Amino acid sequence: MAEQMLAADGRPLKASLNRALRRQKLRALALIAPLLLFILISFVMPIADMLFRSVENEIVSNTLPRTVVALEEWDADTGEAPSEEVFSALYTDMTLAAEYKTHTRLGSRLNYESTGISSLFRKSGRRVGRFDTDIYTDAFTAGDPAYGDPARWANWMDDGAIRTQLPKTASAYDDWARMIVEVEGDDPLEEEPWDFVFTALYEDANAGGVLPIAVDLSGVEPVSLRAQFSDVDDDWLDVDVWQTIKLYAPEYTSGYFLNSVDLMKTPEGVEARPENEQIYITLFIRTLIMSLSIMGMCVLLGYPIAWLLANLPDRTANLLMILVLLPFWTSLLVRTSAWKVLLQQQGVINDVLVWIGLVSDGNRLELINNQTGTIIAMTHILLPFMILPLYSVMKTIPPSYLRAAKSLGATNWTAFWRVYFPQSVPGIGAGCILVFILAIGYYITPELVGGTKGVFISNRIAYHISSSLNWGLAAALGTILLAVVLILYWVYDRIVGIDNVKLGG
Amino acid sequence: MTATDGAFVAFERVQKSYDGENLVVKDLNLSMPKGEFLTMLGPSGSGKTTCLMMLAGFETATHGDILLDGVSINNIPPHKRGIGMVFQNYALFPHMSVAENLSFPLEVRKIGKSDREAKVKRALDMVQMGSFAGRRPAQLSGGQQQRIALARALVFEPELVLMDEPLGALDKQLRETLQFEITNLAHELGITTVYVTHDQTEALTMSDRVAVFDDGRIQQLAPPDELYEKPENSFVAQFIGENNTLEGVVEEIKGNTCIVKLDSGDIIDAVPVNVDNVGDRTKVSIRPERVEFDRNRLHDDAHTLKAEVLEFIYMGDIFRTRLRVAGTDEFVIKTRNAPDQKRLKPGEMIEIGWMAEDCRALDA
Ligand SMILES: Nc1ncnc2c1ncn2[C@@H]1O[C@H](COP(=O)(O)OP(=O)(O)OP(=O)(O)O)[C@@H](O)[C@H]1O
Ligand SMILES: [Mg+2]
Numbered sequence: 001m002a003e004q005m006l007a008a009d010g011r012p013l014k015a016s017l018n019r020a021l022r023r024q025k026l027r028a029l030a031l032i033a034p035l036l037l038f039i040l041i042s043f044v045m046p047i048a049d050m051l052f053r054s055v056e057n058e059i060v061s062n063t064l065p066r067t068v069v070a071l072e073e074w075d076a077d078t079g080e081a082p083s084e085e086v087f088s089a090l091y092t093d094m095t096l097a098a099e100y101k102t103h104t105r106l107g108s109r110l111n112y113e114s115t116g117i118s119s120l121f122r123k124s125g126r127r128v129g130r131f132d133t134d135i136y137t138d139a140f141t142a143g144d145p146a147y148g149d150p151a152r153w154a155n156w157m158d159d160g161a162i163r164t165q166l167p168k169t170a171s172a173y174d175d176w177a178r179m180i181v182e183v184e185g186d187d188p189l190e191e192e193p194w195d196f197v198f199t200a201l202y203e204d205a206n207a208g209g210v211l212p213i214a215v216d217l218s219g220v221e222p223v224s225l226r227a228q229f230s231d232v233d234d235d236w237l238d239v240d241v242w243q244t245i246k247l248y249a250p251e252y253t254s255g256y257f258l259n260s261v262d263l264m265k266t267p268e269g270v271e272a273r274p275e276n277e278q279i280y281i282t283l284f285i286r287t288l289i290m291s292l293s294i295m296g297m298c299v300l301l302g303y304p305i306a307w308l309l310a311n312l313p314d315r316t317a318n319l320l321m322i323l324v325l326l327p328f329w330t331s332l333l334v335r336t337s338a339w340k341v342l343l344q345q346q347g348v349i350n351d352v353l354v355w356i357g358l359v360s361d362g363n364r365l366e367l368i369n370n371q372t373g374t375i376i377a378m379t380h381i382l383l384p385f386m387i388l389p390l391y392s393v394m395k396t397i398p399p400s401y402l403r404a405a406k407s408l409g410a411t412n413w414t415a416f417w418r419v420y421f422p423q424s425v426p427g428i429g430a431g432c433i434l435v436f437i438l439a440i441g442y443y444i445t446p447e448l449v450g451g452t453k454g455v456f457i458s459n460r461i462a463y464h465i466s467s468s469l470n471w472g473l474a475a476a477l478g479t480i481l482l483a484v485v486l487i488l489y490w491v492y493d494r495i496v497g498i499d500n501v502k503l504g505g
Numbered sequence: 506m507t508a509t510d511g512a513f514v515a516f517e518r519v520q521k522s523y524d525g526e527n528l529v530v531k532d533l534n535l536s537m538p539k540g541e542f543l544t545m546l547g548p549s550g551s552g553k554t555t556c557l558m559m560l561a562g563f564e565t566a567t568h569g570d571i572l573l574d575g576v577s578i579n580n581i582p583p584h585k586r587g588i589g590m591v592f593q594n595y596a597l598f599p600h601m602s603v604a605e606n607l608s609f610p611l612e613v614r615k616i617g618k619s620d621r622e623a624k625v626k627r628a629l630d631m632v633q634m635g636s637f638a639g640r641r642p643a644q645l646s647g648g649q650q651q652r653i654a655l656a657r658a659l660v661f662e663p664e665l666v667l668m669d670e671p672l673g674a675l676d677k678q679l680r681e682t683l684q685f686e687i688t689n690l691a692h693e694l695g696i697t698t699v700y701v702t703h704d705q706t707e708a709l710t711m712s713d714r715v716a717v718f719d720d721g722r723i724q725q726l727a728p729p730d731e732l733y734e735k736p737e738n739s740f741v742a743q744f745i746g747e748n749n750t751l752e753g754v755v756e757e758i759k760g761n762t763c764i765v766k767l768d769s770g771d772i773i774d775a776v777p778v779n780v781d782n783v784g785d786r787t788k789v790s791i792r793p794e795r796v797e798f799d800r801n802r803l804h805d806d807a808h809t810l811k812a813e814v815l816e817f818i819y820m821g822d823i824f825r826t827r828l829r830v831a832g833t834d835e836f837v838i839k840t841r842n843a844p845d846q847k848r849l850k851p852g853e854m855i856e857i858g859w860m861a862e863d864c865r866a867l868d869a
Contacts, residue, residue: 398594398596400592400594400596401596401598403561403563403583403590403592403596404590404592404596404598405598405609406562406563406582406583406584407561407583407584407586407588407589407590407658407667408584408589408590408609408610408613408657408658408661409584409585409587409610409613409614409661410584410609410610410613411584411613412584414613415584418609419598422600423598423599423600
């Protein structure tokens with residue numbers, strides 16, 4: 001075994017070295033700390049949030065906690081809507097949700113999965129306060145006035161023994177009291193509990209719970225909450241509605257992702273969406289193909305320009321460089337709008353073609369509001385991102401290589417293809433990655449010139465974020481887009497090798 | 506044009522201008538027989554690379570003809586000229602291995618695979634790089650890259666090879682080894698070589714003939730010994746080797762000797778090289794090692810000059826002594842470190858002289 005090397009102070013050399021390096025590393029870390037923090041807050045956290053949102057589904061269990069629990073017993077295969085017990089849980093949940101106004105949000109959420117639920121929830125939220133359950137309240141307060149006294153209620157609900165006797169009442173009262181404070185801004189010690197608390201109390205008493213003050217309830221005719229809800233809307237007896245609620249009850253769901261790839265969750269398992277709702281796969285494929293075409297166009301157009309830039313005399317090259325960079329100095333919106341002027345059917349290009357006689361007046365080309373428009377405009381916008389890395393790589397290829405190749409007997413073409421081109425490949429790689437990744441997530445230009453046929457997946461994501469407010473679906477689409485980019489990057493690394501990418505030098 | 510008849514490479518009245526205002530090459534005439542090793546030597550910017558590039562076909566002559574084997578090649582593109590070329594920065598293709606670099610010129614000539622491999626191997630062995638075939642150029646040292654560049658220029662068996670300062674980036678020792686290898690190869694293979702360098706030692710040791718360039722013209726074209734011993738003008742005398750210059754006026758010309766009166770008033774003997782008339786101003790050139798200070802070794806009637814020793818430098822094989830002579834402090838003499846050689850001391854007064862034929866009266 002080799003003897004351990006010792007530093008001048010007698011410590012092992014390795015330890016001293018590590019300590020010295022650690023100090024250096026810490027100092028370096030301190031220097032980049034602001035940047036790191038900024039990236040963490042502005043980049044990592046939003047992405048993490050997006051990833052989370054794409055599977056997060058707490059809204060059902062948060063809004064209808066009792067219903068979700070009660071539904072566990074229910075079996076959809078019976079073909080029957082759930083029992084009275086579930087409706088009673090729904091009654092409590094719905095009343096509270098209606099106060100908090102969360103029932104409409106849940107309605108819209110479930111509406112993504114099964115249309116009609118949104119209006120069902122809105123209607124029920126409006127009506128749930130006027131159910132016939134006031135007879136329970138009347139029966140209790142008539143039996144003993146103490147039931148109408150808020151202070152007595154508070155006392156009972158502080159008593160553990162009573163709470164174990166009346167579990168539903170206790171849970172309903174707690175949520176009611178919180179709601180009174182949070183929504184109404186009142187004091188539970190001054191408010192008489194609402195009907196749904198008395199409904200719970202009645203159910204507890206019926207189930208054998210001992211009341212704090214005995215009341216004779218034999219004369220009370222029970223109210224069927226099932227009937228009450230189906231009075232509001234027949235749909236409450238529809239098995240599909242309940243299946244949807246049960247399906248989306250878990251806190252995490254794969255529903256958004258399934259939706260993103262044109263599938264859906266049904267009680268029978270995962271199924272393809274109906275033909276007319278299948279849009280995302282097509283959109284993803286279209287986004288990929290169009291981004292690739294734009295990338296290809298950028299290589300074809302950018303390579304000769306970059307070559308000129310790298311080989312012209314300095315003065316001319318500078319002028320050309322300014323022309324290449326000019327687009328960066330004008331607003332994206334202005335450039336895109338300019339394309340509208342140029343490409344539309346009554347636009348400059350069509351006018352010129354008609355005037356030359358290449359195209360007849362009746363047959364003007366459709367150059368905008370379709371994929372052609374998007375490809376033309378985006379190629380123009382992304383071209384500098386191809387030219388710049390290409391140029392900086394070409395600038396480092398000495399002209400003597402071409403001369404050497406020619407002196408060895410190669411024709412101009414062979415010298416270019418065998419000697420110059422391979423050395424410019426890292427520039428092409430860098431340019432392609434840049435252009436492709438920028439293109440695949442592009443939004444404004446396809447939105448403005450893409451019409452319906454030329455839009456990208458990002459336009460759909462934007463739609464879900466700002467118009468349909470289906471953030472979960474937007475997040476799932478975004479996550480898939482991110483994954484596709486990462487996979488393509490990995491494939492690229494496998495085939496070309498990421499070390500083969502140069503942005504210059 | 507009889508001068509270039511039978512020459513392998515010939516420049517006839519070639520001129521070159523890049524910008525249409527200045528002539529970079531002015532009236533270049535040069536002819537080389539087959540198998541010659543010719544070096545272009547000259548200060549920076551004197552047009553050496555330009556000449557080489559015109560020969561290779563990467564620059565076109567503004568005026569005049571360049572002939573290869575008697576045929577004008579002005580309109581032949583570079584890749585059809587079949588001229589091997591070694592560049593200063595080697596220009597080995599970085600994305601190809603050594604073997605691929607070498608087989609490139611063979612591939613573009615559509616030579617079969619087995620033939621190609623044999624030739625590549627032979628070329629690599631020729632430069633003692635046989636075991637490096639699989640390496641990339643970046644994995645080689647400068648000297649090794651240079652050898653590969655040489656092998657690549659030779660592998661397709663060109664009759665003419667051009668080299669532009671091929672050893673410029675190497676250290677002295679390696680340079681000397683490679684100088685030797687290059688000349689040997691060139692002579693063994695019988696190829697005609699045009700070699701460009703800054704380094705006069707390189708030029709003198711390697712070449713059959715040296716063309717000294719200055720200001721776009723060939724100042725002298727001669728074998729190394731003639732160039733050193735019989736410079737035709739003061740530029741060549743100054744540029745090649747160490748040289749003492751004294752200025753004066755021609756007093757008298759008698760056949761192939763003349764008498765020059767220096768500005769200090771001293772009288773010396775010299776060979777008139779390009780002075781024609783009595784009364785012309787002249788720069789007299791004399792090599793340091795041809796100066797004598799031992800009266801016994803001089804002609805009896807030789808003119809001598811008084812000199813004061815300023816500095817004595819011991820250089821191992823030789824002694825270098827700086828003198829004050831005829832008003833200049835920069836007069837240098839060199840003496841061999843022989844057992845009986847006198848070592849001069851600073852402050853000593855001596856008398857120096859030389860054989861008249863070693864002292865050349867050149868243009869002023
Ligand atoms: N492409 C060019 N365009 C314009 N002028 C040029 C060009 N190439 C060379 N020159 C000029 O021509 C002159 C001769 O250049 P050349 O390269 O032939 O010199 P050289 O003798 O090879 O010098 P060096 O020993 O430094 O390599 C120089 O003054 C140079 O500035
Ligand atoms: Mg040069």
